Amino acid sequence: MSDPEVPPHTDDGQRVSPERPGVPPQADDWQRVSPKYVGVEIVSAAIGALVLCGITVPFIVLGTWFGWPALGLAVVIGVLNLAFAPRRVRSIGYRLRADDLVFRRGIMFHRRVSVPYGRMQLIDINRGPVARALGLAELKFVTAAAATGVSIPGLVESDADALRDRLVSLAESRRIGL
């Protein structure tokens, strides 16, 4: 199914890598997102941790016995979350194969989605405040199935635009019905 006119970083649709099951594929042909995206992850993890800690404050003020332990737990969770942010970002990857887009993310809850280009209904590009400050954008690939949920965060803005145009033209050349 290899197609010469398609991008340099596609492969012939073979298995990802002969990895051991349970371990995310380590093959090199995965496109990674920008390392700067760690910044976005850290900010959102920090906000999450602050909110978590904030929830425990009333219990401490009220003097319940579990107030302080809860705060401790929240801090531990927050720190772990922060510590794993770079690892989490590294786990995000996508590949443009001859006829479909494969997307993966997650360490604890790993997931991998394959979407044929022709299934594209529309593509969104979103920029959050932090991502915008870092010059990043998120690309969302929408199909007729609501559950597909492929969104590639942490792309450099120009890359996101280029990728969108590529995906649109790929979808156009492989246009199929619903």
Add this chain to the structure above:
Amino acid sequence: MSGAPEVAGAGKAGRPDLADGEWHRLHPATPLLRGGIALIAVLGFALANFRERAVELLFGGPVPDDPFQTAYERGHLGWVGLALVVGLLVGIAGFYASWRMHTFRVGDDVVEVRSGILFRTHRRARLDRIQGVSIARPLFARIFGAAKLDISVAGQDAKVQLSYLGSTDADRLRREVLLLASGVQQSEADRTTVAAAADLSATAPGSAAAVAATGQADGIVHQRVRELLAPELDPSAAPPESVVRIPPGRLIGSLVLSGFTVALLVVGAIVVVASVTGRQELLVIILVPGVLAAGGYYFNRFTKSLRYSIAGTSDGVRIGYGLLSTSNDTLPPGRIHAVEVSQPLLWRPAGWWMIRINRAGAAGEASSQTSTTMLPVGTVDDVRRVLGLLLPGLAGEQTRELVLAGLVARKGGGFSAAPRRSWPYQPLSWRRTGSAITADAVLLRSGFVWRHLSIVPFARVQSLRLTRGPLHRALRLSELTVHTVAGPVRSNLPALDAEAADESFEAWARAAVRAAAADTAHRWAAHPQATAPDVQLAQTVAPEAPHADPIPPRPGGDPA
């Protein structure tokens, strides 16, 4: 095209062709049928209040207090009457104007509807995007010989609704819309329409024969009666015999053995216990409305599923329902995104199954319950016939075995199996959970107590997802999900061997791409390799009428 001949014996003489690309209006009784209830309510209110006055005028006698009485005493009756009349006139004028402004047009590629008086709406739908055409005849409209034609396309609330049309006009328009959508050349479409129309007058088969014979007599009463008694499946466009019959007894049995009944019994037991232990008022408060509601539910479900019929036509599968208010739905080939055959525990002794589908544009609708149920209850044989209609690719001998294994086998039978260590996810059904693929579809089997078999044609797969959580990882398992458009069908396997899941993921992704590239179902009759419904499975189906040969011969019929 303007010379399209009239439908002999079916339509009224001089009625123009509705699919000729010109603007047409709806049935003249439309305002009455749509706003009919409100109008009648106003009239009823007026009459109810005038009744006393009329009684008094005619016979003399006591007059109770009412608004008209007060008005009469003050000498304002004329004004009240005038206001009422003006109100009615304005209402009628409004309805009339909205009827005048509501027009539709069916061209070669699009169907368009314009409506609204102050806020104009103009909706266009491409014919090759049609997901289904359904004709509904609510009881009230049926009496007037009117029908509602819905042309649905994919998307939330995205349908072109023509309510109401004359009953025979609706049938004719559906045939023409489907022909135009199928990609058959226009001249052929005309010829086929003629042929089909000729069929209608020539071969009125089965139970319709007697009715149709008398139907030649003039008179609107005869016509109404004929339309009311006519079979739900238009004999010219569908083989006259439904491939499945549901005896009323089985339908009642399936309703009695439903989950609803179990819930009802539990609630009933609680109420009885509670009332026996001293709270008698509970009995009255809950029991009376409860019994009424339950009775209504059963009656509704029963009448809706009665007279169920399903048959393959050249333009897809047609499903008819309903006793008092009838509806029937045509699903062109390739519009079925996933099929699920399931069996609740209580149905198992009887060996009954139910078939539901995912289709684009049906999710979130009030009527989605019926529009996604393809077989309310049926035996394994019925399931096989219906599946053969819905997914012609499953008709082959081998795949038939596979489907049977998918339904009843406890393990194996050509399906991959989940490993024993997956029991935390599926304590009873791990042996049964598995998948199999045919040339053009993937079959997912699961459920020990509530058996499921989901079938997704590769050409309709939107995406695939493989998930692996912490517990999955510890047990070397993966979850595999096939995404299709929203609907009642669940298409995932909660736990598979991780390596097998990886392989399936890649293989299915490739198969989906291949199948989608080869798929031409959106113009199902324009390409010789289009997937026309295969009636080979259904022995009861009569061969297609010889007149209708402009439609390309069916390809899928080769015995595999």
